[in-house]
C-alpha cells in the first residue's frame with residue numbers, strides 16, 4: 288500500500304462509499320427557499336443517514352446544512368407559512384422509534400416534533416396556500432383511535448408477536464411484509480401554526496427557547512378510517528387551498544389489484560370516486576394550483592399479448608370526462624408538475640437514454656416541448672412566478688445535482704439549465720462516456736436502432752484495448768439513463784474495464800413498439816438486441832473482444848441467466864437477485880398479478896432460463912439477498928443448486944466448483960448497507976479478475992478469511 292491518493296473516488300471503494308448522495312427537493316410556496324435531502328456516510332461507515340440542506344435558488348450562496356439528527360431526516364415539504372416540515376425519529380426513542388413529523392419554523396428556532404402517530408408517519412403533504420397538513424400513517428385495522436392503536440401495538444410488541452393473518456393479496460412488498468397495519472390519510476388538527484419569531488431564516492441548530500416547543504404537538508383526524516389496504520402503495524396530493532385531497536385507491540379482486548382516483552373532502556372526510564378506468568391503473572394525481580383539474584398517469588392493464596401503455600390525463604377536479612394530454616406523444620410520462628398558472632405541466636419522460644423535462648399544454652394539440660438536452664430529471668418544482676423550475680439532474684456522467692431551469696420561451700436547451708451550488712461537488716470520473724448505436728433486423732424484417740452508453744477507461748486505445756463488461760438493466764421497462772449508486776460502471780472503469788449499458792427491446796424512451804417487440808418474448812428480441820449491441824462495440828479497436836463478461840440484476844439477472852444458457856461467448860456471468868425459474872417466480876413474487884398477466888404457462892416454459900441449465904458452460908457468480916420479496920430467495924437457491932448439479936460446469940466430486948454464491952442473509956432486492964455494498968463490488972471484481980483477466984484477488988477479511996476470489 289502507498290499513501291498516494293486515489294486518482295478518483297472510483298478507484299477506492301472507501302472513497303466511493305463516502306460520496307454524498309442527493310435526494311428529493313422541496314421549494315417554499317414563495318419560491319425563496321429550496322431544500323434538498325442528502326445522504327452521507329456515518330462516522331463508523333456502516334450506514335448512510337440523510338440530512339436536509341438549504342440551497343440558494345439564485346445559485347450564489349453555498350449550500351447550508353439545516354438538520355443534524357443522529358438518525359437522519361427526510362421527506363422535506365414547506366407549509367404555506369414557509370415552515371419546513373420533515374420526517375424523522377425522535378432522539379432517545381430507541382431502535383424501534385417510529386418516524387414523526389417535525390416543524391422547523393420559518394422565522395428561526397429549533398425544530399420540534401409536530402405530529403406523531405403510534406405506527407409512525409411515512410409522508411407529509413402540506414397545502415401550498417392554506418394551513419392544512421395531511422399525513423400518511425400506517426394504522427392497525429382494529430384501531431378506532433390513538434389509544435386503541437397504542438393498546439393493540441403494545442399487545443403485539445410485549446408478546447413478541449409478528450404473525451399476520453391475511454385474507455387477501457398482496458402480502459409483501461419489495462422488502463417488507465404488508466399488514467396487519469396499512470396506510471391511512473390523516474389531517475393534522477389544531478389552530479393555525481403559530482408564526483415564529485423574527486429570528487433568522489430557520490436553522491435547526493439555533494436554540495430559541497421562546498419558540499413553540501413540544502407543547503405545540505398536534506393531534507390527527509382520520510380521513511380514511513375504512514381504507515383497509517386501499518392506500519398501500521398509494522400516491523396522493525392535497526389542493527393548494529387545503530380543502531380536498533386526491534389519492535390513488537386500490538381495489539382487490541382475487542389476486543388482482545387495480546387503482547382508481549378518489550377525491551376526499553378534508554373538512555368532512557367524504558370520499559367519492561373521481562375517475563376509474565376498467566383497463567388501467569390510475570396513479571400520481573397532481574392537482575392544478577387553481578384547483579380546477581387533476582392530472583394523473585394511466586398505466587394500461589397488460590395481457591400476454593399487449594405491453595402496458597403509460598399516458599397522462601386530466602379530469603375536472605369536481606369529476607367529469609377525462610381527457611388525454613399530448614394524445615399523439617409516444618413517450619411514457621414519469622412525473623407531472625403543474626405550472627403555477629395552471630396552463631400546463633412539466634412532465635418528465637424517458638427519451639433516448641435521457642429523461643428530459645417536457646412542457647405539456649393543458650389545452651390544444653401542441654406536441655410536448657422538450658426543454659432539456661442531457662440527463663435524467665427528477666423532483667421537479669416550479670417557482671410561483673412560473674419563470675423557473677428546480678430539479679435534480681443526473682446521468683451516467685454525474686450523480687444527482689440541483690439545477691435551475693429557465694422556463695422562458697425560446698431559450699436553447701443548453702442555456703436553460705444552470706447547476707446550483709449543492710452541498711457536494713461532482714466527482715471526477717476515471718474515463719469517458721460515449722453514446723453508441725447499432726441497427727438490428729427482427730425476424731419479421733423490421734429494423735430497429737439499439738442504443739447504449741459505453742463507459743471507457745481513460746487509457747483505452749488500439750494499443751491498450753479494454754476488457755468489456757455487458758451490463759443488463761432491470762425492470763425490464765426502464766432505461767440506463769440515470770446515475771446508479773448500486774450499479775456504478777465507473778468502479779469497473781477505474782479497474783480498466785469498458786462497460787456497455789444497452790437499452791434493448793422492452794426499454795423505455797424509444798416508443799411503444801420498442802417495448803411491444805419484447806413483450807412476452809423475453810428471450811427473443813431483448814436477448815438478440817443485447818448480443819447485437821455487444822457485437823457492435825467488440826468491433827472497436829479500443830475494446831478487447833477476447834476478454835468479456837455479462838452482468839445484470841433483477842430482470843437484468845434474468846437476462847444474465849438467459850445469456851449463460853444461450854452462449855459461451857462471455858468469460859464470466861454475474862447474476863444478482865435474478866429470475867431463474869419462471870414457473871415458480873410468477874406465483875411467489877410480491878406482485879404476482881402483475882407478472883402473471885404477461886406470463887402464460889407457455890411463455891414461462893419457453894423463456895425460463897432454468898430450462899437451459901445443462902447448456903451453461905460459463906462460470907457464474909450468483910448473488911441474492913434473503914429478504915428479497917420482489918425476486919424471492921427461492922430463485923437464487925434453485926439457481927445455485929441446479930448450477931452445481933446440472934450445469935455444463937457442475938461441482939466436482941470433492942465439491943469444488945468454478946461458480947460462486949454471494950449470499951446476504953439480511954439484505955433485500957438491493958444491497959443497502961455500505962460495507963455490504965463494498966463486499967459486493969470486491970467479490971464481483973475478484974470474480975471478473977479471475978475469469979476475464981486471469982488474475983487473482985484476495986477476498987476481504989470480512990468474508991471470514993477465504994483465500995482468494997478464484
Ligand SMILES: CSCC[C@H](NC=O)C(=O)N[C@@H](C)C(=O)N[C@@H](CO)C(=O)O
Pocket residue numbers: 760761762763764765840841842843878881917918956
Ligand atoms: C409491479 S412489479 C414490476 C415492477 C418492475 N418492473 C418494471 O418494469 C420490477 O420490479 N422489476 C424487477 C424484477 C426489476 O427488474 N427491478 C429492477 C428495476 O426496477 C431493480 O433494479 O430493482
